[in-house]
Amino acid sequence: MASSDHLKPGQKGEIKVTVDLRGKFGAIVKTIQVITNDPLRRRTNLLMKMRVKDLIHARKYEADEIFKAPCRGCHVERGNSQKKFSLFMSDCIMCHNEGRSALPVSGMQAKAREEIEKALREGIRKTSMPGWDAKHGGPLTDEEIRGLVDYIKPAARRSRN
Amino acid sequence: MAKTYFLTLFLILAASSAYASPVLHIDKPQFDFGTISQDDKAEHVFEIENRGDGELIIEKLTPS
Structure with missing residues (x-):
């Protein structure tokens, strides 16, 4: 919405843009093309x-709040009685994935097993x-x-002598 | 004599209107809201200016 369609030489104006965020999520880039009679640049x-966050994730949390309601419903309980890969896919993947807040598996694999276990514990x-x-x-045994740890970074196989 | 005068005036006016052109200037054409919540209102006012010497007409605004 422009304050006025016609600007005299030297006159200032405003273009007010409102983006409807309902149902939007993640990184969003919005462009507005302005077409004018500027002979050198018709389009600007x-x-x-x-970065749009849903209502639950918009505020900052302390790390261990993830073990409490309402977080634990998704971040802990989905992994109940799961192991290794399926446990990772239940409890870890929502943060540890490409484009999310935490390091994906490929990034963790660059670290030593001891370091991964320490971070996890x-x-x-x-x-x-x-x-x-x-x-x-924490909730894990x-x-x-x-x-x-075995799923994220399998131990190097010992060579048989 | 008067004829020449009006003809000259006409030519000057015609020439000046042909050369008068608007220049759209936008100081900050980009804006980063950072992290916002779904129930926030993402609203921004871009300031524009006509730095040319002809009238600037905004013909159309097309959102992506």
Whole structure:
């Protein structure tokens, strides 16, 4: 919406743009093409960028809130009685995926197994990654944690002598 | 004499209107809202200016 369709030489005006975010999610780029009688540049683009979060994820959370309601419904309980790959696909993938907030599997594989296990057990400070083992208030057993590490980065095979 | 005067005036007017052209200037044609929530209103006002010497006409705004 433009304040006025006609601007005299030297006159200033406004173009007000409203983007309807209902149902939108993720990174959005919106462009508006302005067509004028400017003989050297008939078309000019206005560009707006935004990252839209749904209502639940719009606010900042402490990492260990993920173990409580309402987060645990998606981030913990889907993984109940799952192991290794299926546990990863239930509890981890929604953050640890391309284009999401946390490192995808390919990125984690660049790290040492010990480092992956430590992050999984204790969490990573100043991030949204909580400590998942019982000692750190998490829901996973030692076996489940080892299974996840094995899936993320399988131990190097020992060569037979 | 008067004829020549009017002809000259006409030519000057014709020439000046032919050369008068608008120039659309937008200082900041890009805007980043950062992270926003679905129930926020994403509204932005772009400031525009006619820096030319002819009248600028906004013919159409087309959203992507």
